[in-house]
Amino acid sequence: MLQQLTDSIAGLGIWQLTAGNVIMWVISFALMYLAIKKGVEPLLLVPISFGIFAANFPLTGLTGEGGLFYLFFHHGIETELIPPLIFLGLGAMTDFGPVLANPKTLILGAAAQLGVYAAFFTALLFGFTIEEAATIGIIGGADGPTTIYLSANLAPHLMGATSVAAYSYMALVPVIIPPVAKLLTTKKERAMVMTGMRTVSKAEKILFPILASLVIILLVPQAAPLMAMFMLGNLFMESGVVERLTNVSRNELMNIVTIFLGLGVGSTMSAENFLNPKTIYIFILGVVAFSFAAAGGILIAKLMNVFSKNKVNPLIGAAGVSAVPMAARVVHNIGSEANPQNYLLMHAMGPNVAGVIGTAVAAGAFIMAIK
Numbered sequence: 001m002l003q004q005l006t007d008s009i010a011g012l013g014i015w016q017l018t019a020g021n022v023i024m025w026v027i028s029f030a031l032m033y034l035a036i037k038k039g040v041e042p043l044l045l046v047p048i049s050f051g052i053f054a055a056n057f058p059l060t061g062l063t064g065e066g067g068l069f070y071l072f073f074h075h076g077i078e079t080e081l082i083p084p085l086i087f088l089g090l091g092a093m094t095d096f097g098p099v100l101a102n103p104k105t106l107i108l109g110a111a112a113q114l115g116v117y118a119a120f121f122t123a124l125l126f127g128f129t130i131e132e133a134a135t136i137g138i139i140g141g142a143d144g145p146t147t148i149y150l151s152a153n154l155a156p157h158l159m160g161a162t163s164v165a166a167y168s169y170m171a172l173v174p175v176i177i178p179p180v181a182k183l184l185t186t187k188k189e190r191a192m193v194m195t196g197m198r199t200v201s202k203a204e205k206i207l208f209p210i211l212a213s214l215v216i217i218l219l220v221p222q223a224a225p226l227m228a229m230f231m232l233g234n235l236f237m238e239s240g241v242v243e244r245l246t247n248v249s250r251n252e253l254m255n256i257v258t259i260f261l262g263l264g265v266g267s268t269m270s271a272e273n274f275l276n277p278k279t280i281y282i283f284i285l286g287v288v289a290f291s292f293a294a295a296g297g298i299l300i301a302k303l304m305n306v307f308s309k310n311k312v313n314p315l316i317g318a319a320g321v322s323a324v325p326m327a328a329r330v331v332h333n334i335g336s337e338a339n340p341q342n343y344l345l346m347h348a349m350g351p352n353v354a355g356v357i358g359t360a361v362a363a364g365a366f367i368m369a370i371k
Contacts (some may be wrong), residue, residue, distance in 0.1 A: 031045050075171070076264050082145075089231040093237075106351075111317060118137075209231035296320070331348040
């Protein structure tokens with residue numbers, strides 16, 4: 001009896017607790033604080049932060065093979081199921097009208113991917129492998145599900161750090177974009193009022209997801225899981241005949257898979273995986289990626305104005321990062337500061353939405369070239 005009691009006491013998790021576990025709890029609580037108190041990406045950071053918290057309890061078996069969090073990660077993320085389902089919901093919430101009204105904004109969304117490649121080559125210089133560098137670089141696209149999708153394909157061991165970096169910096173878009181935008185534009189450029197947008201027909205909106213799928217998937221087949229689901233969700237919405245499917249995609253289904261995604265990602269952030277110098281480099285490179293993404297869009301917008309009669313406010317190029325719709329709102333606010341009569345929100349939504357496509361294509365290109 002005494003031996004059983006001794007064994008029971010010796011088997012308590014508290015004796016296996018390490019300093020690393022406690023540090024990860026502190027990180028978890030910091031993310032909870034940002035999500036709950038500051039409103040930083042709460043839909044993802046609340047489940048991710050709790051996943052980190054629970055994953056760092058010793059002896060639970062939650063993250064071991066067959067454990068609950070292992071099942072979320074293995075069946076939902078490692079098998080690449082959840083990120084495409086997130087894209088289905090995003091597609092059902094996305095209006096491609098601004099892109100169709102001004103197709104030039106597709107170029108700005110592509111230009112913003114400069115941040116992806118800037119971080120990719122910088123990561124290689126830091127000594128990361130090519131798979132790790134690609135996973136870090138995609139943070140520059142400001143698209144959490146795409147970051148998770150690419151991590152699952154190329155560098156699963158970096159998933160926790162890269163996904164948290166992506167979602168954290170998405171929330172810091174109002175901090176990162178303004179200084180870059182003001183550095184690269186004059187007040188006169190920021191005050192530029194763009195002409196009104198043409199009305200896009202229903203037929204155009206229905207045809208776009210079909211034609212976009214045809215072009216993108218033929219050129220970059222590895223982007224198919226994300227693009228097919230993204231465009232299907234958009235077709236649900238624009239067709240107007242499957243309201244139930246549209247609502248489920250952007251509400252119930254989106255909410256359910258977000259819970260599993262957050263817990264699955266959080267479960268990868270054990271002390272052993274997260275507490276190393278690579279994590280610090282990833283967060284530094286995330287800032288580099290976001291800054292170059294905003295700069296790339298602005299500079300290409302300015303270049304377009306040299307050759308185009310219909311000028312665009314260069315600020316909208318900074319919205320090419322796919323943090324929808326936050327980047328577009330930030331750009332609009334910067335333009336309004338320079339000119340209270342300036343209304344850039346809908347114009348900025350064009351490159352903002354195009355950035356989602358651009359980042360998914362960049363991820364597919366990395367997989368095609370590396371895997």
